[in-house]
Every structure is written in C-alpha cells, then in structure tokens.
Amino acid sequence: MRKYRTIKTLKRKNYKSNQDHKTFLEKSVIRCCTLITLGTVMITLSSCSENTPSEDSVKPTPTVTEIEATPTVTELEATTPISKTSFKLNTVVSITLYDSQDESIIDEAFQLCDYYENLLSRTKKESEIYKLNEEGHNSYTISDETKELLTAGFHYSQLSNGAFDLTLEPLTSLWNFGTKEARLPSQEEIEEALTHIGYQYLKIDGNTVTFDKEGMGVDLGAIAKGYIADKMKEFLISKGVNSAIINLGGNILCVGDKPDGSAFLVGIQKPFKDRNETIAVMEIRDLSVVSSGIYERFFTVDGKNYHHILNPATGYPYENDLTSVTIISKDSVDGDALSTTCFALGLEEGMKLINSLPDTYAVFITSDYELHYSDGFIENIKIVE
Ligand code: AMP
Ligand code: MG
Numbered sequence: 428m429r430k431y432r433t434i435k436t437l438k439r440k441n442y443k444s445n446q447d448h449k450t451f452l453e454k455s456v457i458r459c460c461t462l463i464t465l466g467t468v469m470i471t472l473s474s475c476s477e478n479t480p481s482e483d484s485v486k487p488t489p490t491v492t493e494i495e496a497t498p499t500v501t502e503l504e505a506t507t508p509i510s511k512t513s514f515k516l517n518t519v520v521s522i523t524l525y526d527s528q529d530e531s532i533i534d535e536a537f538q539l540c541d542y543y544e545n546l547l548s549r550t551k552k553e554s555e556i557y558k559l560n561e562e563g564h565n566s567y568t569i570s571d572e573t574k575e576l577l578t579a580g581f582h583y584s585q586l587s588n589g590a591f592d593l594t595l596e597p598l599t600s601l602w603n604f605g606t607k608e609a610r611l612p613s614q615e616e617i618e619e620a621l622t623h624i625g626y627q628y629l630k631i632d633g634n635t636v637t638f639d640k641e642g643m644g645v646d647l648g649a650i651a652k653g654y655i656a657d658k659m660k661e662f663l664i665s666k667g668v669n670s671a672i673i674n675l676g677g678n679i680l681c682v683g684d685k686p687d688g689s690a691f692l693v694g695i696q697k698p699f700k701d702r703n704e705t706i707a708v709m710e711i712r713d714l715s716v717v718s719s720g721i722y723e724r725f726f727t728v729d730g731k732n733y734h735h736i737l738n739p740a741t742g743y744p745y746e747n748d749l750t751s752v753t754i755i756s757k758d759s760v761d762g763d764a765l766s767t768t769c770f771a772l773g774l775e776e777g778m779k780l781i782n783s784l785p786d787t788y789a790v791f792i793t794s795d796y797e798l799h800y801s802d803g804f805i806e807n808i809k810i811v812e
Contacts, residue, residue: 509533515540516652517605518676522659525670526686532666536659536673543655546573549596549646556645560596563629563638563645574634576654576760580647583764584626586780590771591764592739596644597623604724604735611728617742624739649736653717653763656680660759677718680759684712692811698722698750698792707790707798710809715759719766720751720792736770747773748794754781755788755808765789774799 510523511533520540522533548554559567569577580593597620601612612620623642630637638644647654652675659673660682671682672691681691690712694705699722709716721734721744734744752769756762765787769777774791781789781801788808791799 511537513537516544516655516675518652519674520676521672521674522663523672523674524663524668525672527666527668529666532663532668535666536662539659539662540655540675543572543651543658546570547576547647547651547655549600549644549648556647559636560644563636563643564641566635566637568634569636571634574631574636576647576650577631577636577645579654579760579764580645580650581626581629581631583650583768587768587772589626589739590776591649591768592624592626593645593647593650594624594626594629594638594643595737595739596646597621597642598737598739598742599646599648599735600644602733602735602737604726609726611726611733612742621739621742649719649767650760650764652676652678653680653715653759653761656715656759656763677723678759678763679711679716681711681713681715690809695751695753695790695792698796706792706796708811709755710811711755713757715756715762716753717756717759717762717766718751718753719770722750736767738771745771745773749774749777749791750794750796751792752777753790753792755804757786761787 507528508523508525509528509530510521511530512519512521514520515537520537522536524533545551545553546555549556549560551557555569555573559569559573577593583591584593598617601616601620603609623640623644625640625643628639628643629645630639656673656675656678657680660671660680663671663673663682669683670686673680673682679693681693684690690710692708693711693716694708695718697704697706698720719736721732721736723735725732725734727733732744736745737743738745747770749770752766754762754765754769756765765781765784769781769789769791771777772780774793777791778789778799778801781787787801788804789801790804793799
C-alpha cells in the first residue's frame with residue numbers, strides 16, 4: 428500500500444509543532460479577514476437544522492474559497508480588477524478580471540454559462556440532458572458538446588468501476604439535494620431507483636445515446652461545473668484576458684496569475700466552519716481547484732447527516748470517514764470529476780488513483796481534520812504561511 432503524505436509530513440516541512448500549525452491557521456484566518464475587508468466576494472453559507480431537511484440546504488457551501496478575488500490596496504492602485512457575481516447553476520457564480528476593464532466580457536461569459544446550463548441541466552425541460560433522459564430508451568441524438576461531457580462522465584464511471592456513475596439520475600432526483608424538495612426517501616423507493624442505474628447500460632455511438640434499461644437517466648452534476656468553467660476560461664482567453672478567476676460556487680479556475688506575476692491565493696475551507704476559516708491556503712497559477720465535501724449540500728434527519736455524494740451500490744450517501752477531497756488539476760472538468768470520484772472511492776483507493784495521474788494533486792480531509800496529501804503535492808503546490 429502506498430504511503431500518503433499527511434498533515435504531519437507537512438508539519439515537518441513547514442511547521443515545527445502543533446502550536447506552529449495552530450498559529451498558521453490563526454494567521455490564515457486573520458489574513459483572510461484582512462483581505463476580505465478589502466473586497467473579496469463572499470458566498471452565503473448554508474446551515475441545516477435537525478430532523479427536517481432545512482431550506483438553507485439549497486444553498487451550497489463551497490469547500491474551496493477564493494481568498495483573493497481582489498488584490499491588496501497597493502495592487503488596487505496599479506490595476507483595478509473588475510468582478511461580477513450572479514446566481515447560476517444553482518449556485519453563486521463570480522468572475523473577476525485582473526487585466527481588463529471590459530465588463531461586457533464578464534456578461535458574455537455569464538451568457539456562455541447560461542448556454543451550457545440550458546444544455547446540460549437535468550431539471551430544465553428544454554435541456555438536451557432532460558430530453559435525453561425522456562427519450563434515451565429509444566435512442567436520442569445529442570450535440571457534440573453534450574457528447575464531449577457525457578464521454579468524460581462515462582470515462583470516470585469506468586475508471587472508478589461505477590463508484591462514480593453518470594447514470595445516477597433516478598437516485599439524485601429522489602433525494603433532490605440542493606432543492607426545497609430535498610428529503611430522505613423510503614427504502615422501497617431507493618431499491619426501485621437502483622434498478623434503473625448503471626453506466627454499463629448507457630451506449631454512446633457517435634452522437635447517438637441509448638439507454639439499455641427502462642427508467643435510466645443521466646446526471647452530470649458531478650462534472651458539469653468543471654466543464655463549463657473550462658469553456659468560460661477558453662472564452663476569456665479568446666477575448667485577450669490572461670489574468671482572471673472563475674468561481675462557480677467554489678469550483679475555482681484560475682486563468683494565468685496576477686498581472687504582477689504573483690499567484691492567486693485559494694483557501695480550502697475548514698469542514699462545517701465559516702467560509703473565512705481556511706484549513707490551508709495555496710498559491711495557484713493557471714490551475715483548477717475543486718472540492719467535493721459532505722458539507723456542501725446536506726440535510727440532517729434525526730441527528731444524522733445525509734450529504735449529496737451517493738453510493739450507487741446502496742443508494743445512500745457514502746460513509747467513508749472523508750469530509751472532503753480537493754483536486755488541483757489543469758482542466759477543471761477533470762478536477763470536478765475526480766473530486767467526486769475520489770470522494771466516492773475513499774482515502775485509500777482515491778489516493779491511489781490520484782497518484783497514478785500526471786500533474787494532478789489532491790488533499791483528502793478525514794473526519795479527524797487530518798489532511799492527507801497526494802504524491803508531489805508539497806513539492807508542487809505552495810502552501811502559504
Ligand atoms: P460534486 O459536488 O462535484 O462532488 O458533485 C455532486 C453531485 O454529483 C451531486 O449533487 C449529484 O448530482 C451527483 N452525484 C452524487 N453522487 C454521485 C456519484 N456517485 N457519481 C456521479 N455523480 C454523483
Ligand atoms: Mg465533482
């Protein structure tokens with residue numbers, strides 16, 4: 428079995444003792460607060476009450492935090508970044524441009540986001556995915572873009588032997604996390620939904636998709652935000668933007684670095700804590716940072732937490748002692764797919780997978796708040812003190 432780098436390894440490298448680590452965390456929090464007062468975009472946090480699914484659970488809590496949506500005062504004098512925020516993809520979306528003052532570029536990027544949402548949403552009746560889910564048992568022809576994402580989802584389903592499964596829709600529409608209809612389904616309902624799930628029954632032939640089982644459906648919720656972020660980045664670059672942050676509800680994609688050549692700072696949120704409380708702050712240049720966690724979308728019934736990453740074998744949320752997985756990768760579609768996949772696989776198998784992939788790094792957080800770093804993380808991703 429591979430040895431993982433844990434927070435203890437990091438401590439040896441960067442901190443002398445627990446006390447040092449604590450001081451680092453405290454410093455990070457103070458630093459964050461200072462930066463936030465200078466104008467960092469904030470995203471509302473969700474909180475959930477006991478016994479009934481709380482309405483607040485419709486608001487996702489991002490697990491990675493953009494620490495520096497705007498630079499420090501000194502930098503503000505040199506370049507003035509522009510930022511806009513909007514509610515899209517059932518979450519808070521923001522774009523910050525550091526090397527352009529053209530707000531119309533942000534507006535167009537938002538329109539692109541709407542275009543993809545209208546293509547890929549499983550709930551919007553006009554979307555291609557909605558229509559596929561209605562018609563797939565008779566075969567349905569999809570666009571090249573939907574095919575591109577579906578193929579990626581299929582790849583990660585195969586790679587994880589179905590721990591990640593893009594055909595989870597019958598189950599996700601039952602639990603309905605992230606909506607006001609979120610509820611704990613009955614055992615019978617879950618068992619029935621499970622009979623309609625299985626990526627191996629989904630056939631992609633050219634642009635034609637066929638479901639080989641009745642009642643199947645596709646849910647791209649685990650991968651679509653990453654894909655859309657990549658498309659938005661491509662768009663920004665085509666408009667001459669080379670320094671920006673795209674933040675799709677905590678799914679963060681950095682375009683280049685800051686105009687002065689320094690890195691963007693991205694924080695990993697402390698599980699279940701306020702968004703200002705980061706467990707680690709990283710220097711990120713031109714990379715994607717995506718987390719999956721049990722505290723993003725969840726509700727509590729009779730004191731038990733039900734989160735939104737579901738086990739296609741049981742129909743219930745994964746219970747594997749992980750609280751979050753954060754992936755750092757070049758493309759956000761891979762980071763998004765891998766954060767969910769690694770969460771589903773658990774610490775050991777997920778770590779093996781990440782360590783087998785080039786230029787991809789992960790930090791797994793277990794319920795004891797221990798951080799487990801993948802190979803090469805410490806060497807390649809600078810943790811800021
Ligand atoms: P993420 O926040 O990227 O980890 O994605 C979570 C979302 O992916 C959920 O809200 C579901 O829509 C979907 N999902 C949940 N469990 C799985 C799974 N095992 N495989 C694929 N998609 C999933
Ligand atoms: Mg994901």
